[in-house]
Amino acid sequence: MAGLTGLHAGLQAALAAGVTDDRVTQAHGIGGAKDLPISPELAIAGAVAALTVSFTVLAVAWRSPRYDAATSGRPLPLLTRVVDSVPWRVALRVAGLAVFGWGALAAVFGRDLLLNPFFGMFYVWLWVGIVPASVLLGPVFKAISPARTINLALAKISGGDPEVGLLRYPERLGYWPAAIGLFAFVWLELVYPYSTELGPVRLWAAVYVAAMLVGGAVFGNVWYERADPFEVYSSLVAKLSVWGRRDGMVLLRSPLANLDSLVPRPGLVAVVAVLFGSTAFDSFRDSLRWVSFLQNTAWIDSRSWAPDVANNIGLVVFCAGVGGLFALGTMTTGVEEGRSRRALPMLFAHSVVPIIVGYIIAHYLSYWVEYGQQTLIQASDPLSNGSDLLGTGSWTPNYWLSNHPTLLANTKVAAVVLGHVLGVVAAHDRAIKLLPRRHQLTGQLPLLFVMVAFTAGGLYLLFAA
Secondary structure, three states: OHHHHHHHHHHHHHHHHOOOOOOOOOOOOOOOHHHOOOOHHHHHHHHHHHHHHHHHHHHHHOOOOOOOOOOOOEEOHHHHHHHOOHHHHHHHHHHHHHHHHHHHHHHHHOOOOOOOHHHHHHHHHHHHOHHHHHHHHOOHHHHHOHHHHHHHHHHHHHOOOOOOOOOOOOHHHOOHHHHHHHHHHHHHHHOOOOOOOHHHHHHHHHHHHHHHHHHHHHHOOHHHHHHOHHHHHHHHHHHHOOEEEEOOEEEEOOHHHHHOOOOOOOOHHHHHHHHHHHHHHHHHOOOHHHHHHHHHOHHHHOOOOHHHHHHHHHHHHHHHHHHHHHHHHHHOOOOOOOOOHHHHHHHHHHHHHHHHHHHHHHHHHHHHHHHHHHHHHHHOOOOOOOOOOOOOOOOOOOOOOOOOHHHHHHHHHHHHHHHHHHHHHHHHHHHHHHOOHHHOOHHHHHHHHHHHHHHHHHHHHHHHO
16 A cells, blocks of 8 residues: 555655654555565466366355355354443443544644654554454454444433434445545545645544544434445454354354345445455556556656556546456346346445455555554654653564565465455355356356456466565
């Protein structure tokens, strides 16, 4: 990500040069090929073979649905009582509000330096950290959301009910507000040229908080479930955890059964397209081919604003292209009479979630581990005045992961391949439920071709960055 990687590179340069009070020129790049000391051709060929073999095995051995969110799962009444208890909920809300307040302190009163912990809290802890936290713990952002907590406090003061707003949330909106919010974030992170300057990032965060509070007051808590970009992102990824709910009871169940519980709503395809497409564009914008195009095209190179316009167009094309290819792959099949083809992309969108998680791990694993540590160190000095309020200021990051490039490379490739294999399994199980028998296998072939293209293209971009 431009904001994250520019921040990381700039910070390292600043520390190496002893700079503490001047803006450091950012260098963008995800660090792709240098992390991957293995053959790109071998990795891509192996991934495509794994995907094809997986589909073949499923076609032969998997003839009836196996994952049903309505019936699967082991109830956990004791854990339900714990996580639904008032002390547990209050503790999580207080923790979320404390981290939010600490970040706000750094954003409002901290200095406009790359050493300001607000950048790491925003780009690393929040955006990248959502994925591992939600996979391990479930929809964690919902439990710690500062906007929900503030809205709850305001409702209590006014005597209102945070679940009920002034108006009913329109069903036709679905997840579209969240998709727009997610696109606004990746736009800030990937193509906005000042993504590591405090003013613009602080303004984005302030607009987000204001929109969430106003939306919560108007529509109630359903606004956060469908419009908060970070809560929707967290809840989407949490479908790959082993923790689910049914009728208020916490369940332990297969992640694929949990994935089956994702409710298809308008805008869901746009959400997964933005998440997947922006991650792919993040690698593409750092590829030699794209950098060379921007630098060697006379018309672009001679105009200072042209590269930014090109990156904006590229981001839109990648997000729209992912959504369009996925829609084409799901709609190119036979359907029963009375079922609309236009509904199929939304019904199969859950199968993209494992792919998104795989790519997030592949692209940002080392940055999350290493710069996440650096952010904790910086957080001890929120005002960048040399203080050590948390006692972590003297710590040093552990770069063990980057020092083992072969392990890191294998982990990245495995994450991409496993994500696509799980996506194929989820799509196959859904196809058996939805498609008429004569199209249950042949109807999946277009989507399989799309996923093969996603796999090969994703790995190519990972190596090309």
